[in-house]
Amino acid sequence: MATKKQKTESKPIRARIAPSPTGALHIGTARAALFNYLFAKKNKGKFILRIEDTDLERSDLRWTQDIIEGLKWLGIEWNEGPDIGGEFGPYKQTQRIDIYEKYLQQLLNEDKAYYCFCTEEELEDKRQEQMSRGLAPKYDGKCARLPKEIIEKKLSGKIPSVIRFRVERPKGHSKVKFNDLIRKEVEFDTALMGDIVIAKNLKTPLYNFAVVVDDFEMQISHVIRGEDHIANTPKQILMQEALGFDTPQYAHLPLILAPDRSKMSKRYGSVAISEYKEQGYLPEALVNFMVLLGWNPGTEKEFFSLSQLAKEFSIEKVQKAGAVFNIARLDFLNGFYIREKPIEKLTELCVPYLKKAGLLVVGQASEHKLEKIVEVSRSRMKKLSEISELSDFFFEDKLRYDKNLLKWHDPKGTMGDGEVGDSLEFSKKILSEIKTWDIKTLEEKLFAASEKFNAEKGYPIQNKGYLLWPLRVALSGKQFSPGPFEIADILGKEKTLKRIEDAIKLI
């Protein structure tokens, strides 16, 4: 049994995230980035962003931008990587082709890798055959010992080929072990692995090989990544051995699962960070939510800012089992952070949604008024996007609603048309007499009026609904809304009285 020495004690801590720009920043990638970032912060190390764009067909610059923007939006900052000085520098794989070629050539020269000319069909047939015999599908080594002249001939004859890495360990030492920071010891048997394809050609390295080279070149000390990479680890360790590189410390994070416990995918809602942003989730909420999927400090604390996390995070406390994505919890956290936000900030964040809904026309509402509108709506908001349906009646001139909505359902029955009319007339009279139009005065006068009204009508004195419910509906046109004082205060006297008159006409 050979255990690869993992000497990282003296080396500086360097963690990294290496997304492929083949799609928008995925929530799983973002969470892995977060954990790497927190680990680096906590241990006074560096966090590096590297773009793995070797897959030219599927890589696109716009996804690189999406990844960069998403991470920044979340507040996850990198010490090294693209965006520094506006250049990608060496943090993009396509700019590092020469480096891969050098190491590829080295492996070829040392006969630790070889050219393979097997065709897809050939391999597929063998795979099927192996599986039907109950064996692990692995490369049978057909091209492993080809004579030099044959290789030369096929190569110059432009026969399609790939480069394979020799998975060879001395007899009795076929096991590869590594000590995972989260899962403790993990062991694989290399005897079960076939020789791995590491490049399509000298200029086109494949994932497993490129990562090994990149992590070495960038002196990555800790590789913290998703559990889906766990089976890649022994292969990478083997290549590190062949290349004479030190093995970094590994930590494999549990996966984020869909409600049916399968790997999180688009089928179950948004998977892209940009979509969460668009829907009106706050980065604070997303960060808090993501970190709690698979980690917790062991205390009963559950609200964390990024900077608190940077102090309290510990990789050892990361969970081993996958965590189901629970949107209700995200919504709860988002609501919490919406309620926490300073009102100026929250208003600023709501403006785009109001504009999009066509409610806010430039110059229509003063900043002060907007803040008040957001303030009275915020406790009902789970996402920023909800601001428009919550506050649309503030912006509309003519409200449309069913007149029956004006009727208060008291414990004994429902108000009749006449009763509603009386109630509204009463409110109108009281309100039209008010000189100082502020929320405090409105509340005082209306509460006093309610008692007076109930006494006159013979309603139970304490039941304010007889006066306040029809009023509130007249002002909002909605079954659920902020209170009538809050709305009246924002609307102003003129509009308030106008809406009451509209309601009287309606009934």
Place this chain on the structure above:
RNA sequence: GGCCCUAUCGUCUAGCCUGGUCCAGGACGCGUGCUUUUCAAGCAUAAAACCCGGGUUCAAAUCCCGGUAGGGCCA
């Protein structure tokens, strides 16, 4: 199919290493109540879990063995 990983309330989890304080704690969600003109928010409160089977031990969620289930990776 092979290999690997995992397993505490519906969900996220604490506890497990260092057995007893755990008839298992917190949070989300759900129920109820308070507050209340409505809905939220807030506060209070209930229901809800140690995958199964053996073993070790005076004592196991915690240690050991064996199952089972789920997931991931190989194409």
